[in-house]
Amino acid sequence: MSETTEDQNVRVAAICDQMAALEGPLLPILHEVQEEFGYIPDGALQTIAKKLNLSRAEVHGVASFYHDFREEKAGKHVIKICRAEACQAMGADALGDQIRRHLKVDWSQTTADHKITLEPVFCLGLCACAPAAMIDGKVVGRVSADRILEKVGS
């Protein structure tokens, strides 16, 4: 999946050019690349490095530091369940266990059919409506395992 086509390079380079005038452009570029491809393709690192006059290692170092940036595409649906304290106080641990058992995946894994990726998140700022989750970018509060699974059709 991660082979770099000429086309991919052109798109990454265009993103770099578009963001070049920003002060500290690397994070915005990485976000935009991930938005475009769904992950940070391996080949993109070299293109970005060249454009920003950095080494590939430096770009890799940054991309791998942050939890958001993926090395491979996520499943069709992404479930993020908050594992932080306010949600723990309302049963988030049990909720996470139920979902993991049902999907047969652990945290930060994708189901075998590549349909669902399960990720932990530490706080969505929905601490007064716990437990909370984000499903395909949409927030849900006071959520149950059934409702999460229903939303992703599982």
Add this chain to the structure above:
Amino acid sequence: MSIKIYVPLDSGSVALGADDVASAISAKAAKTGADIKIVRNGSFGMYWLEPMVEVETPRGRVAYGPVSTDDIDALFDADFLTGGAHKLFLGRTQEIPFLKSQSRLTFQRCGIIDPVSLDDYRANEGLSGLENALKMTDEEIVKAVTDSGLRGRGGAGFPTGIKWNTVREADGDQKYIVCNADEGDSGTFADRMIMEGEPFVLIEGMIIAGLATGATKGYVYTRSEYPTAIDVMNEAIEVARAAGVLGDNILGSGKAFDMEVRMGAGAYVCGEETSLLNSMEGKRGVVRAKPPLPALEGFLGRPTVVNNVISLCSVPVILEKGPEYYRDYGMGRSRGTIPIQIAGNVKHGGLYEVGFGLTLGEIVEQIGGGTASGRPVKAVQVGGPLGAYFPKELFDTPFDYEEFMKRDGLIGHAGVVVFDDTVDMMKQARFAMEFCAIESCGKCTPCRIGSVRGTEVVDKLERGEEPELQIELLRDLCETMKFGSLCALGGFTPYPVLSALTHFPDDFKPRALDIAAE
């Protein structure tokens, strides 16, 4: 004239179904031919009543909540468009006791106005602080903020005016105002709420900070977990730019300030100001050693104010009404108001802005109404994942920076997370270490290695391996982390761990029976 209906766009309300409620009201109105206009406002922060729908009536705004899509037909039947009686009727919004008993200075317009309407903002005294600031010298602005007693609301509690003065006096062709909106502490959502509900107050606060220090460029660094806050902020910035509030000629004064939003990428440690600056520069979010202070060498090595959202949002009211007005709220050295966020297992969860000085017990039992589960409260964590767990015995602690420190705790960003008696404090202590291990930037050893060792020690304790030795080790490890870490992540992780150990020793007894049972 159409009837105005308010349905919050706030993420918390949306998470509880506000979008669906808004669509259902629109659809029903279209069917019945009712002439309505739906305004998506911010939340007042009463999350047990969300989605809370308000209707503008001749006797003021009245509220209904919590509303679900199933209630819409009945609400129309009950004539809610004229404030008719219904089981979800809450009366006039401003008379709801939870709201009425607050002192809303920073959040004064949050929930009331259309977040991206500058006209609404101005009609409610918005921009008066900025207008006053434009008539003052930089020194006078700094003095007003210093005299107000405002301290950093991100957690450190450093006097805002003093920080501003350092930047004001620093040499530099380009200075920056960086708003730390990387609100990662569990139990906190004040930054999110105000960015979603009243973005102009943050813009106004940042412009004033710019005028005071000579900075002409501002950044709001916020979290990727806050997409709505990012959208609302961006829209408000566009509106402010188009109206000449931001740009080369602020309100016709000839002075310049512009700003933009930057999105983090899921790293808790970037809430620490130096790693935030590294992240903005496009580096790994690794902590920098201080000195140099960011005030002197901050973003791109230039003088930079790094302030929390709530600190900056408290500035406009200080400039509008004067430092004394703000300083008159609060107690001791904690002046002004604090938006307390009550969360977790609590009946009335939400945001409560009030002068410093309420006791923890008043906050949890009276305002919060006790637990949501109805079981007894066992522990309350104050100040996020790096804050201490308080037992009921310490409920007389007043909400104040110094008073919390005296009890080996911190108020942090003023998040209060309530746990009932089913919580296992050894598990919470282990989680504190685990969280530190996950989020450590890796720069310093006590945090990077100490947190991993910490989880291992708690695991051994749980298995009953030489428990007394493990407890001694855990305390020793906490000492090392507290005094040997570069930043608050490693340095404050001992707070939840040691407070759990000290106040709930029974939970740290070996689990031999459980293991045998498995």
